Structure formats: structure tokens, C-alpha cells
Amino acid sequence: MKKLIITFVLVLMPTLFFAQSMFDKFENEDEIVSILVNKKMFELMSEVKADSGDPNTKQLFSLIKRLDNLKVFTTENAKFKGEMKKTVDAYLKKYPLEELMRINEGGQTIKIYVKTGATPSEVKELLMFINGGEGDDTVLMSLTGTFDLKEISFLTDYMKIPGGDKLKKASGKK
Numbered sequence: 774m775k776k777l778i779i780t781f782v783l784v785l786m787p788t789l790f791f792a793q794s795m796f797d798k799f800e801n802e803d804e805i806v807s808i809l810v811n812k813k814m815f816e817l818m819s820e821v822k823a824d825s826g827d828p829n830t831k832q833l834f835s836l837i838k839r840l841d842n843l844k845v846f847t848t849e850n851a852k853f854k855g856e857m858k859k860t861v862d863a864y865l866k867k868y869p870l871e872e873l874m875r876i877n878e879g880g881q882t883i884k885i886y887v888k889t890g891a892t893p894s895e896v897k898e899l900l901m902f903i904n905g906g907e908g909d910d911t912v913l914m915s916l917t918g919t920f921d922l923k924e925i926s927f928l929t930d931y932m933k934i935p936g937g938d939k940l941k942k943a944s945g946k947k
Contacts, residue, residue, distance in 0.1 A: 795863065796913065802853060804852075805847065811842055812842060839918050840917070840920065842916070843915070844913075849908075857913050871887055873922070879909075882904040883903045884904075885900070885901045896919075896920055898915070898917045899922070902914075
């Protein structure tokens with residue numbers, strides 16, 4: 774029985790780490806701007822006590838406590854735009870996510886995908902891909918944790934994340 778469990782874990786380990794490594798290849802490219810925030814940083818951010826009685830600030834810090842990882846990659850480089858699209862397509866084949874929304878606007882295609890949690894409103898993973906047209910940035914964003922899509926607009930505003938305005942549209946926030 775012990776051997777069976779060890780074998781099962783060894784078989785699943787590459788699958789668990791594959792998701793992380795698919796997007797990691799964009800981290801150190803000069804033509805790609807990378808924003809990477811891990812769970813430890815979110816924990817540190819959530820410990821900052823907001824002295825304000827502002828309910829939006831309290832909601833932001835409540836959300837931050839429930840996030841695990843944020844990865845944002847942006848580029849104007851045509852080669853890397855194509856590479857990002859191929860990587861997103863491969864990721865979605867390997868880890869099917871539900872398409873939440875698709876927008877074609879001004880030469881850009883914006884697609885937002887989610888993996889839901891225990892309830893339909895609970896999101897475990899959010900993947901946004903903005904395929905930039907000529908002269909526009911291509912943006913790839915991956916966010917994991919346990920959160921509600923409507924709460925993400927607080928985070929994107931706070932961190933000034935590229936593509937945050939598209940997430941606002943998806944969540945129905947103004």
C-alpha cells in the first residue's frame with residue numbers, strides 16, 4: 774500500500790508542477806515585463822493594518838489573505854506574443870478552464886477563463902489573455918487562490934495590473 778501511494782504521488786508530481794512551469798519561461802525575457810507575487814508576499818501585504826475605516830480597503834485586505842499566486846506578463850514583441858498564445862492554448866488543453874468571457878475590441882481579443890471552487894461564485898484560478906493587435910500589448914495573467922471574481926477589481930486597481938479594466942467588465946463592476 775505504501776508503494777502504491779508513493780507511486781501515485783510520483784506520477785502526479787510532474788502534473789502539479791507543469792502548470793507553474795508553463796508560464797515561468799516568460800519570467801527572464803528582456804522583451805517581456807513580468808509581475809510575480811507569491812503567497813508569502815500576499816501574506817505580508819495582508820498583515821498591513823489599514824487604519825482607514827474605508828470598506829473598500831477592508832475588502833481588499835480580506836481578498837489578499839485568500840490569494841496564492843499572481844503572474845502577469847506583458848509584451849509588445851511579435852515573437853513573444855505568438856509564444857504566449859501557444860503557451861496559453863497548451864495550458865488550456867492540459868488544464869481545461871471554463872471560458873467566462875470573450876471580447877473582440879479594437880484589434881484585441883480578450884479571453885477570461887476560470888476554474889470554480891466549491892460553489893459557482895468561488896474561483897480557484899483565473900486566467901486572462903489579451904491578444905494585442907498591432908501596436909498593443911499582449912497580456913497574460915494567472916491568479917490562483919480562493920476568491921470571488923467581483924473582488925478582483927479591487928486588487929487590479931490597487932496593484933495597477935495591466936488588463937484590470939477588462940476584469941472589471943467581466944465582474945460587472947463599474
